[in-house]
Amino acid sequence: MKPELPAQAYSLYDQYAHGMLSRRDFFSGMAGLAVSAALATTFINSMLPNYALAQQVSFNDDDITASYQKFSPAQSQNGTGHGAGHKEIRGYLVKPKNATTALPTVLVIHENRGLNPYVEDVARRLAKAGFIAFAPDALWPLGGYPGNDDDGRTMQSSLEPAKIVADLKAAAMWLKQLDGGNGKLGVVGFCFGGAMTGRLAAELPNVVDAAVPFYGSPPAADSIANIKAPLLVQLGELDERVNQQWPAAEALFKQHNLNYKIEMYPASHHGFHNDSTARYNKEMADLAWQRTLAFFKQHLS
Structure with missing residues (x-):
């Protein structure tokens, strides 16, 4: 406790x-x-994560199939700008089992520590809800998530930021054209991943169809006008560091007539959705997740 x-x-x-x-x-x-x-x-x-608490959907759940997939950024169509990334990307791909129709896809972007078990479980939750989910691991060029967050954070900070962004863009392109997908792409991310979610919406406006950043910094001011996708911004009331960045961004959202909504969750810290840490707020996390699923179903179906 x-x-x-x-x-x-x-x-x-x-x-x-x-x-x-x-x-x-x-x-x-x-x-x-x-x-x-x-x-x-x-x-x-x-505050250290206990990943035994984070599994809401088992990896061998009867309704999903989960596997690790690798691909080269060159496999994504229209790879302009992706050449700055790494030669190979690996991530966690989860699909609903026995789907009879094409399904919407969702890219899941982790925090600043690599593809940990919590983020893998988020991908499984999405598949359980009827989406094809892919969670890339930014740490794959260094061997992948090391098994603990402190080392993962150190590893991620050693990577060139531009290459991480290029890898995430390539992953978005790859997922959007994946067999079995319906050609619609959502993006959801947490903390670092929340910031990257908004960035992809701004820098890949013809690729991202809906975006849900959780407690991430807003996109760069000079890129906001490019956004076409609807946005659902999820913020914790007690997250002063991130929240203070949003009023200026929201003013630009209004100026450029973006389709957006900002949800503020009472008595919630940064990371409130992560059920493996002491900052988890179950009531608010459940509400935020219900809204996330409804948002994706509305805009990706």
Whole structure:
């Protein structure tokens, strides 16, 4: 159980988790909040993911088929701009079993630590709901997600950002043309993946048909006018770092007449949808997921 701490403790952890603070600086900041080293250690340990809690849909569920797939960015059509990426991409592909009609596809973009079990489960949840889901692993050029988030975060920070973006664009193109798909592509992402979701909507406006960024930074201001896809932005009320970036972006959304909705979830921290960590808010996560599925069904069917 997570200890009771001042709200600023979560802000410090958020900065630590995103590489803005060293572990030493995190503990110094906690000391400044009059939190003992022992309690700070308990807190940071409570925030580490427990992936045994994150499986809502089993990998061998009777309604889905799941596998790891590799492809070359050259396999995606209209690969303009994808050449800056890596030579091979690997991800987790999940399909509804025994589908009799073409199905909408959804790209699932992970946080800043690679394709962990929580994100794989999100892909399975989408397949269970009737979508073909693909979750690429940005860490594949380094051997893939290493099995723990701290190492994954370090690995991802060592990669060239432009290559990660190019890989995600290639994955979107590959998935949109996948056999069995209906030619409609949704994108959903979390944290880093939330930011990438908005970025793909802005930079691939003729590819992305619907986008749901969870607590990610908004797209670059000079790219917002390019967005054609409807957006459902999911934010946690207590996520000050991300939330402060959205008013200016929303003003541009309005200026350019985008089809969007911003949902703010009360008493919810950054990462509130991730059911493997102590920041999980089940009630709000369930509501956000219901809205996500309804949004994709509306715009991708």
